[in-house]
Amino acid sequence: xxxxxxxxxxxxxxxxxxxxxxxxxxxxxxxxxxxxxxxxxxxxxxxxxxxxxxxxxxxxxxxxxxxxxxxxxxxxxxxxxxxxxxxxxxxxxxxxxxxxxxxxxxxxxxxxxxxxxxxxxxxxxxxxxxxxxxxxxxxxxxxxxxxxxxxxxxxxxxxxxxxxxxxxxxxxxxxxxxxxxxxxxxxxxxxxxxxxxxxxxxxxxxx
Ligand code: HEC
Numbered sequence: 001x002x003x004x005x006x007x008x009x010x011x012x013x014x015x016x017x018x019x020x021x022x023x024x025x026x027x028x029x030x031x032x033x034x035x036x037x038x039x040x041x042x043x044x045x046x047x048x049x050x051x052x053x054x055x056x057x058x059x060x061x062x063x064x065x066x067x068x069x070x071x072x073x074x075x076x077x078x079x080x081x082x083x084x085x086x087x088x089x090x091x092x093x094x095x096x097x098x099x100x101x102x103x104x105x106x107x108x109x110x111x112x113x114x115x116x117x118x119x120x121x122x123x124x125x126x127x128x129x130x131x132x133x134x135x136x137x138x139x140x141x142x143x144x145x146x147x148x149x150x151x152x153x154x155x156x157x158x159x160x161x162x163x164x165x166x167x168x169x170x171x172x173x174x175x176x177x178x179x180x181x182x183x184x185x186x187x188x189x190x191x192x193x194x195x196x197x198x199x200x201x202x203x204x205x206x207x
Contacts (some may be wrong), residue, residue: 035164042110052207056154060201063098064107064158070094080166084179086169091115103205108158110199114168114180114189124155124202131157132197145207152205160196168192 070207102132109120111128133142144155168189
């Protein structure tokens with residue numbers, strides 16, 4: 001009788017101690033989970049380091065946005081003819097203002113330029129050819145990034161959409177084209193259809 005009683009107490013003690021270790025293990029696991037969770041939360045809030053491609057793309061997109069917004073606004077308020085003059089007057093100052101803001105050199109260059117100042121150089125022409133191939137194959141072009149000893153050069157295509165064709169398309173209105181020709185006697189930038197490579201962003205900045 002006595003022995004049975006002791007054995008019962010012993011069994012209870014084992015069960016209780018097991019339960020205890022179970023709960024403490026659970027606690028530990030919980031703490032561990034919280035800790036790892038905390039770390040990963042912190043990791044999410046830390047901004048990932050931007051690549052040179054990301055930086056170049058940011059400069060290109062913000063410049064495109066400011067040019068596009070002003071161009072569309074002018075076309076809507078004053079018409080295409082007035083917008084030709086707007087491009088003539090404002091394309092450079094607006095692009096340069098973004099270059100100053102980003103502390104970068106920002107150019108729009110083309111293999112068929114309207115403004116002769118925007119003629120692509122040898123290297124830029126090669127990149128234009130590469131982007132045109134991408135467009136033909138229907139692949140999404142990756143930006144081209146070249147690193148020099150202390151700088152970065154970034155290239156990305158500038159694509160036509162239907163709006164562009166008013167001034168760069170196959171059938172530009174005669175009065176619009178007359179004005180373009182008066183400002184740019186050597187204009188080569190017509191005959192495009194939509195979704196073509198009109199030129200590229202050629203952007204350089206310090207590392
Ligand atoms: C209202 C007429 C007009 C429209 C619309 C227009 N452009 Fe132009 N574009 C011009 C003029 C004028 C220039 C020359 C600007 C200069 O002197 O820097 C130009 C220059 C450019 C250049 C610089 C290279 C070059 O040829 O000198 C690019 C790239 C360009 N346009 C792309 C576009 C794209 C893409 C669109 C549509 C999203 C577009 N343009 C819509 C009139 C227009």
